[in-house]
Amino acid sequence: MFKFDVLAEDFIGILMVVPKTLLLAILILFLSTLLGGVIALIQQYRIPVVAQIVKVFTSFLRGTPAVVLLYLMYYALPQIAHLLLKIVGIEFNPHDLNPVVVVIVTFSLTMSAFQSEIIRGAFMSVSEGQIEAAHSLGYNFLQTLSRVIMPQALMEALPDFLNSYMVIIKALSLAFLITVVDIFAQAKIMGAMSFRYLEAFVAAALIYWLISAILTALINRYELRLRKAY
Incomplete structure (x- = not known):
């Protein structure tokens, strides 16, 4: 039988990791947007050789499941870091x-x-x-x-950035596979402690x-303020 007291206890327990999850998602959104902006500029100005490399790179990222990339980086990144640091x-x-x-x-x-496409679309929305x-x-x-470009592009990209942020928050549920605890992982832990998985989820x-x-x-609200300003 569903127990609301267990639900309340699990809710409070899961809330404890919400700040960590949100901060982690913000950092990922910031870094991915910076890298996406660089990719968008390279594609926009068609820089020789680099544009072709970036095209293959983004195609690989879009075509590979996040869980596969996570495991790939889990085993490859430590070795890459070891080799690079050994050089210096x-x-x-x-x-x-x-x-x-x-x-x-x-x-x-x-x-x-994905951020690069959002940024490219936002930039292209500003008239020549x-x-x-x-x-x-x-x-x-x-x-x-x-x-001129950034304020107007931001208005166009803002809803997509929100969607990206929510995608990151939900995608972080995969982080439990490599022992990083987020909202979903905390729910699994709470469910395992009480053997009441339904309430936890x-x-x-x-x-x-x-x-x-x-x-x-x-x-x-922020988007409405921006549109009023411009």
């Missing part, structure tokens, strides 16, 4: 690499392929006429980017839903 004369034990680092690197790389007008006023590339579902509702409301 730093001793490093591959077994000392924190699994959280593997999660950050894996999901940042995975999401960068506005860019030409900025150049006619004497704006250089960085001034045009920061004062209902609590996790409610928390995911609550996070999504709060983030959507906040982003909608």
